[in-house]
Amino acid sequence: MNAATPFDQFTRSAFGIEPGGTIGARLKAMATQAALPKGQSAPSDRTTDQVVFLASGATKLSAHASLEREQIVAFHFGGDITAIPSDSIYAYELTALVDSELLLFPAREFFDLAASDASISRSLLGRLTAALYRSRDKAVALGQKSASERLAGFLLGMSERVGKPHRGGCLLDLPMSRRDIGDSLGLTIETVSRQISHLREAGLVETQGRSHVRLLDLEALMAMAGHAQPAKNSTDNDSNLISINARLATSG
Amino acid sequence: MNAATPFDQFTRSAFGIEPGGTIGARLKAMATQAALPKGQSAPSDRTTDQVVFLASGATKLSAHASLEREQIVAFHFGGDITAIPSDSIYAYELTALVDSELLLFPAREFFDLAASDASISRSLLGRLTAALYRSRDKAVALGQKSASERLAGFLLGMSERVGKPHRGGCLLDLPMSRRDIGDSLGLTIETVSRQISHLREAGLVETQGRSHVRLLDLEALMAMAGHAQPAKNSTDNDSNLISINARLATSG
DNA sequence: CGCTTAATTGAGAGCCTTCAATCATCGTGG
DNA sequence: CCACGATGATTGAAGGCTCTCAATTAAGCG
Numbered sequence: 001m002n003a004a005t006p007f008d009q010f011t012r013s014a015f016g017i018e019p020g021g022t023i024g025a026r027l028k029a030m031a032t033q034a035a036l037p038k039g040q041s042a043p044s045d046r047t048t049d050q051v052v053f054l055a056s057g058a059t060k061l062s063a064h065a066s067l068e069r070e071q072i073v074a075f076h077f078g079g080d081i082t083a084i085p086s087d088s089i090y091a092y093e094l095t096a097l098v099d100s101e102l103l104l105f106p107a108r109e110f111f112d113l114a115a116s117d118a119s120i121s122r123s124l125l126g127r128l129t130a131a132l133y134r135s136r137d138k139a140v141a142l143g144q145k146s147a148s149e150r151l152a153g154f155l156l157g158m159s160e161r162v163g164k165p166h167r168g169g170c171l172l173d174l175p176m177s178r179r180d181i182g183d184s185l186g187l188t189i190e191t192v193s194r195q196i197s198h199l200r201e202a203g204l205v206e207t208q209g210r211s212h213v214r215l216l217d218l219e220a221l222m223a224m225a226g227h228a229q230p231a232k233n234s235t236d237n238d239s240n241l242i243s244i245n246a247r248l249a250t251s252g
Numbered sequence: 253m254n255a256a257t258p259f260d261q262f263t264r265s266a267f268g269i270e271p272g273g274t275i276g277a278r279l280k281a282m283a284t285q286a287a288l289p290k291g292q293s294a295p296s297d298r299t300t301d302q303v304v305f306l307a308s309g310a311t312k313l314s315a316h317a318s319l320e321r322e323q324i325v326a327f328h329f330g331g332d333i334t335a336i337p338s339d340s341i342y343a344y345e346l347t348a349l350v351d352s353e354l355l356l357f358p359a360r361e362f363f364d365l366a367a368s369d370a371s372i373s374r375s376l377l378g379r380l381t382a383a384l385y386r387s388r389d390k391a392v393a394l395g396q397k398s399a400s401e402r403l404a405g406f407l408l409g410m411s412e413r414v415g416k417p418h419r420g421g422c423l424l425d426l427p428m429s430r431r432d433i434g435d436s437l438g439l440t441i442e443t444v445s446r447q448i449s450h451l452r453e454a455g456l457v458e459t460q461g462r463s464h465v466r467l468l469d470l471e472a473l474m475a476m477a478g479h480a481q482p483a484k485n486s487t488d489n490d491s492n493l494i495s496i497n498a499r500l501a502t503s504g
Numbered sequence: 505c506g507c508t509t510a511a512t513t514g515a516g517a518g519c520c521t522t523c524a525a526t527c528a529t530c531g532t533g534g
Numbered sequence: 535c536c537a538c539g540a541t542g543a544t545t546g547a548a549g550g551c552t553c554t555c556a557a558t559t560a561a562g563c564g
Contacts (some may be wrong), residue, residue, distance in 0.1 A: 003322045049381070063388065066395040066478055074387040085385045089479045090392055107381070115374035122367035127361070128380040131302070133337045136325040142343055142394035143438030144308065144317040146551070178511060186395030188553060193512050206418040210510070210561065226318055399520070430543060440521060445544050462529065468556070 003071050006033060006055035007064050014053060014081060015120045030113075032104040036096035042084070044093060046198065049107035050084045052076075057100025058175040062183065063090040072184040073135065075176065077161055080129055083107060097175040142186045145226065148186040151195040152225035155205070159215055170215040177210070258285060258307035258353050265331060266305060267372045275369050283367075284356040288348035294336070294356065296345060301359035302336045304328075309352025310427040314435065315342040317407035325387065327428065329413055333379055335359055349369035349427040352369040394438045397478065402437040407457070411467055422467040428461075 007028055011019040020026060036042060038060070042052065054076045061082060071090075075097075076082055084092050114120045141150050155172070161171040174181075178189045185192070196213075199205045200243045204221055206214040214223060259280055263271040280352060288294060288311070294304065306328045313326045313334060320341065323342075327349075328334055336344050366372045393402050409426070415422040426433075430441045448465075451457045456473055458466040467473060 029369045063390055063392045070394045071392040071395045073391050083384065085388075088385060088389060091259075091391065111374060111377045111381075115370045115377060118367045118373075120362060121370075121373040123376070124377060125363045125367060125373070125380065128384060129335055129363075130375065132380060132384045132387060133340060135384060135391060136337075136344075137340060137342065139325050139391045139394055140323040141410065143323045144321045144390055163334055190513085190554085191552060194552095197512075210389050210523075219488060371537070441543075442522085442545085443520060446520095 005062055006053070006103055007031060008080070009055055009079075009102055010053045013079060015117075015123050017072050017117070017119055023113065023120070026113055027105075027110075027210040029246055030105055031138075032108050032197075034102050034104060036100045036102060038098050038100075040094075040096055042094040043104065044084070044091075048088055049109045051110045052082050052084060052094060053076060053103040053105075054080045054082070055101040055103065055121065057102075058097040058102055059094050059102070060097055060176065060180055060184075061092060063088070063095050065090060065160045072180060073138070075161075075184070077183050078098050080126075082131065083128075096182070104219065122167070129146065147185075147191050148198065148224060151181075151192065151199070152186065152221045153227065154181060154185055156214060156218070156221055156227065157200075157224055159218070171219060172213040172215065174211045174213060185246050258305070258355055259283060261307055261357055262305045266333060266370075267375050269369070274347070275365065275372070278359075278365055279362075282357055282361050286354055286356060288352045288354060289349055290350050290352075292348055294346040294348075294354065294393055294401065295403060296336070296343075297340075297358075301338050302361045303359045304334050304346060305335060305355040305357075306330060306332045306334070307353040307355065308351040309354075310434075312349055312428065312432055314348050315340070315344050317342060322435045325390070325430060326383070326435070327413075329330045332394065333376075334383065335380075349432070353444055367492065380460050387412040399437075399439055399443050399447050400450065401478050403433075403438065403444065403451070405479065406433060406437055407451075407465065407467060408470070408473055409479055411470070415456060415467070418421055418466065422470060426463045426465060426467040476489075 006017045010031075011017050011024050011027065019028065034042065036057070042059075056078045059076045060076075060085065061076065062070050062072045064070055073092075074082060075225075082094075084094055099146075111124075114124055141153055145153065147213045154167075158172055158174065159170040162174075163172050176184075178192050182189045182192045187195075196205070196207065197219075200207060200218075204215070204217045204224075206216060208214075260271045262283075263269050263276050263279065271280065283497075286294065288309070294302075294311075307329045310330075311328045312324045313328065313336065314322050314324045316322055325344075326334060335348075336346055363376075366376055373399050393405055397405070410424055410426065411422040414426075417423075428436075430444050433439075434441045434444045439447075447459070448459065452459060453471075456467070456469045456476075458468060460466070
């Protein structure tokens with residue numbers, strides 16, 4: 001086991017502890033390492049919740065409301081931690097959007113052990129809270145927002161997580177399909193496609209191929225997404241630029 | 253401080269620790285106790301996330317997507333713990349549905365202290381995970397389900413939390429208005445009202461006054477909600493009755 | 505270079521919303 | 535105890551946004 005294994009990355013970057021310690025050894029004993037090729041789903045356990053550390057790649061966590069109806073509740077990227085329920089009213093499934101490496105833990109044992117270490121507990125409490133907040137924000141979008149608002153919000157959210165600054169705008173290389181975007185936003189692929197076309201016609205974005213999107217006007221997108229805080233006075237728009245970058249990318 | 257104070261209830265029932273200990277004293281030092289009359293909102297802190305323990309009563313946690321657009325992300329009842337974000341893109345607000353008693357903690361300090369105690373950590377990890385699962389399930393409903401499915405799911409969810417068994421059915425005394433239900437389900441009050449009328453006409457529920465609802469056919473409601481697991485064989489419906497009661501009521 | 509899959513674009517239908525009016529509920533005051 | 539008023543809930547009709555169905559175009563891969 002060299003210094004760059006997923007497990008070392010897990011203990012060090014996620015929790016700030018050394019993999020060689022007592023806790024590290026016990027964590028390792030209950031971990032299952034998996035290399036998920038693109039499109040493949042994590043081995044699901046119908047009897048035990050699972051905690052997942054995504055070492056590298058990108059995944060989607062989706063719930064099957066019925067055959068033909070899938071809701072993606074979260075996207076994950078390298079370094080993210082998430083939890084997969086086993087006894088929900090829906091069947092949840094973690095699927096790789098690109099080739100990915102991940103560590104799987106049985107949730108109950110993992111939390112039992114984590115609770116005994118202050119550093120790990122503190123990290124998990126923060127991450128779970130962030131994931132909860134993110135999930136709530138998604139619920140707000142799904143419950144209250146129009147298709148154009150949702151798509152603008154989605155692009156801005158992705159820009160925070162995988163965007164690269166590019167001449168005052170932002171360059172995205174989206175790992176998910178239009179269907180995935182639709183399943184995440186509660187829209188059909190046709191509606192997603194139409195909304196992207198509208199954004200393109202409005203000069204707010206440029207697209208190249210299936211996955212490359214360039215956000216040309218972040219401020220206009222924020223206004224369109226309804227992310228702008230109600231201006232306290234007249235033209236007090238500066239605060240938006242700050243708040244939009246405030247939250248770190250974490251599973252949710 | 254007698255044995256029935258909200259704080260004693262908090263440490264004992266929520267975490268299984270004695271309020272008199274060192275941790276208990278430090279928790280108490282950072283706690284703010286509040287009695288919220290019906291309709292009133294908790295004092296919001298725009299700079300610090302808050303952890304809330306609801307000792308008694310019922311509350312809603314809502315996000316303001318804009319003026320006139322409110323999404324309720326969670327209902328809470330006595331014994332629940334939740335967290336209110338301060339720096340979200342939406343303004344979150346905790347409002348009492350009935351006269352309520354609650355304890356407020358600054359989230360960062362609270363989690364810092366909680367992490368140092370294995371018992372508290374374990375409890376919080378479980379509660380936060382449950383809240384995350386519940387929020388995800390709500391996202392699924394908001395993203396994929398029709399009005400009738402959402403309302404049936406709402407009634408079943410409430411039956412688990414505040415329902416009283418009644419002659420093979422379930423008796424509900426809902427503390428929230430039709431507007432609250434609509435804001436929770438991403439529907440208008442008119443649509444909620446129409447769907448309730450449909451359920452009544454179908455003989456699945458009876459209503460009495462504004463808040464009393466009697467669920468007459470839980471199985472039919474489950475089928476309508478789309479909560480039924482895909483039957484593995486022919487008429488294997490017994491498992492639904494078990495799974496519907498599997499999750500404990502927790503904030504989220 | 506051709507094929508398979510994904511994405512785009514268009515037309516029509518459906519579900520929920522909006523707008524409007526009526527009815528019921530419940531707290532209050534006589 | 536009942537009448538009254540205010541708020542909440544119900545019901546109806548019309549419109550809008552997204553979905554469904556269908557066809558075309560583009561992208562990516564062998």
